[in-house]
Amino acid sequence: MLYDLLPSLICKALQSYDQTKLTEIRIRRNCPIVINYQGKNILLKTADGENIYSDKEIIEFILRKATENSLYAFNNQVKQGFITARGGIRIGIAGESVNSDNFMPKTIKDICSLSIRIPHEIVGCSNLIFKFICNEQIIKNTLIVSPPGAGKTTLLRDIARNFSHLSGTIFNVLIVDERFEIASCENGQPMLDVGVFTDVVSGASKDYAFTNAIRSLRPDVIITDELADENDVNACLKAVASGVKVIASVHANNLSELRSKTEFERLLNSKMFSRIVFLSFKIGPGYCQSIFDENMKCIYF
Amino acid sequence: MIYFVCITIMAASYFAGKEIAKIYVKRDRFFKNLSEFCDFLKSNISFFQTKISEIFDGYIKDYSSEFDNIYKQFQNLIMDENGKSVAEDIKFLKAEDKVTLNNFLKGLGKSDQKNQMMLIDNFKNYALKRSEECASARRSQEGLIFKVSLAVGAVICILII
Numbered sequence: 022m023l024y025d026l027l028p029s030l031i032c033k034a035l036q037s038y039d040q041t042k043l044t045e046i047r048i049r050r051n052c053p054i055v056i057n058y059q060g061k062n063i064l065l066k067t068a069d070g071e072n073i074y075s076d077k078e079i080i081e082f083i084l085r086k087a088t089e090n091s092l093y094a095f096n097n098q099v100k101q102g103f104i105t106a107r108g109g110i111r112i113g114i115a116g117e118s119v120n121s122d123n124f125m126p127k128t129i130k131d132i133c134s135l136s137i138r139i140p141h142e143i144v145g146c147s148n149l150i151f152k153f154i155c156n157e158q159i160i161k162n163t164l165i166v167s168p169p170g171a172g173k174t175t176l177l178r179d180i181a182r183n184f185s186h187l188s189g190t191i192f193n194v195l196i197v198d199e200r201f202e203i204a205s206c207e208n209g210q211p212m213l214d215v216g217v218f219t220d221v222v223s224g225a226s227k228d229y230a231f232t233n234a235i236r237s238l239r240p241d242v243i244i245t246d247e248l249a250d251e252n253d254v255n256a257c258l259k260a261v262a263s264g265v266k267v268i269a270s271v272h273a274n275n276l277s278e279l280r281s282k283t284e285f286e287r288l289l290n291s292k293m294f295s296r297i298v299f300l301s302f303k304i305g306p307g308y309c310q311s312i313f314d315e316n317m318k319c320i321y322f
Numbered sequence: 323m324i325y326f327v328c329i330t331i332m333a334a335s336y337f338a339g340k341e342i343a344k345i346y347v348k349r350d351r352f353f354k355n356l357s358e359f360c361d362f363l364k365s366n367i368s369f370f371q372t373k374i375s376e377i378f379d380g381y382i383k384d385y386s387s388e389f390d391n392i393y394k395q396f397q398n399l400i401m402d403e404n405g406k407s408v409a410e411d412i413k414f415l416k417a418e419d420k421v422t423l424n425n426f427l428k429g430l431g432k433s434d435q436k437n438q439m440m441l442i443d444n445f446k447n448y449a450l451k452r453s454e455e456c457a458s459a460r461r462s463q464e465g466l467i468f469k470v471s472l473a474v475g476a477v478i479c480i481l482i483i
Binding site: 089091092127 | 367371372373374375400401430431432433434435437438
């Protein structure tokens with residue numbers, strides 16, 4: 022999947038690296054290409070040891086491949102600063118925003134930077150956490166907190182999978198995959214293993230997907246990625262008020278950072294989440310540092 | 323022997339006339355087909371936002387026609403990053419048609435939905451206009467081409483005799 026997106030020069034250079042340890046490729050116009058390998062940023066080099074520089078053609082090539090020559094089908098994503106290519110590969114983009122009269126972005130032009138994030142499927146990475154989330158067939162509302170790149174999405178995917186394997190009963194799991202990263206659906210079919218009792222709504226906002234799916238799909242638990250603003254928080258509160266359990270993730274380094282955002286402070290004060298899981302880079306992506314209950318009492322360290 | 327040669331020449335002239343006249347028919351059918359393809363593109367792009375390659379696959383599968391191979395060629399060349407001319411091999415098209423078709427195909431998938439709709443609408447209008455022109459040229463020239471062809475055959479026969 023990744024090699025389908027990249028020019029042969031970069032593909033050749035990447036062949037000497039273990040793909041399972043490669044998490045990100047940074048491409049900036051007329052600058053050396055940087056990869057994140059085993060958690061460290063390093064310069065991508067040719068076999069001769071020369072730095073590989075990116076240019077306009079390389080960026081256009083990747084964009085053309087990622088959008089499958091169908092930019093119109095991705096414009097809603099482009100407006101939000103990313104493209105999700107096949108296989109759940111998320112490409113963050115930076116360029117010049119083209120705004121409409123009311124200053125809403127219409128698209129991004131002159132794209133000069135790409136951040137290609139490579140998803141990894143780590144089967145079993147949630148086994149430890151899962152018993153805190155789902156015990157004796159009772160599901161706990163769970164918030165997974167970590168800085169970017171610490172494995173929230175990988176963990177959420179494995180939690181969804183584990184509901185089909187470890188829960189001991191059949192729960193209707195719904196994944197609200199706003200950015201196509203958790204299940205990486207193609208033509209509606211998940212390309213990554215998210216379990217056999219899982220429905221996936223891709224590309225829709227959390228607010229829209231939560232409201233409609235609760236009415237029509239009757240999920241027992243909703244799994245979603247990256248709560249970002251008040252709308253997302255409200256969607257979660259509404260879902261819980263409807264009797265549906267929620268497992269979500271959020272960007273923050275620690276509890277105080279999380280509390281500094283008003284909407285999340287409100288969420289924590291509501292004691293909606295009975296499990297708050299903190300991840301860290303200490304051992305690798307998906308490493309669970311600590312788990313707190315709704316009263317912020319540490320139950321795992 | 324001479325009569326046999328003459329009959330052969332006249333038969334060849336007859337079929338040559340038919341074949342030349344067929345070019346107009348084929349061109350007319352091709353442009354009509356292209357205009358239908360534009361409608362298919364529009365509905366798939368504006369409503370479902372289907373990707374270009376999948377649109378071609380769907381069209382070839384659901385609306386199979388004598389031009390399937392041409393559409394496959396278009397599809398392959400649109401997806402090919404080298405961006406070389408995509409209409410060179412179509413013998414029955416005029417040079418200006420090839421340029422217009424080429425520009426249209428090169429523009430597919432390269433802009434947002436609104437601009438794609440404009441591109442497709444413009445090309446559909448062009449295809450319909452060319453189809454009408456081909457139909458009109460066919461009506462006025464089909465008989466003439468056939469007669470000229472037979473006349474050429476007859477002249478050759480007379481010269482031989």
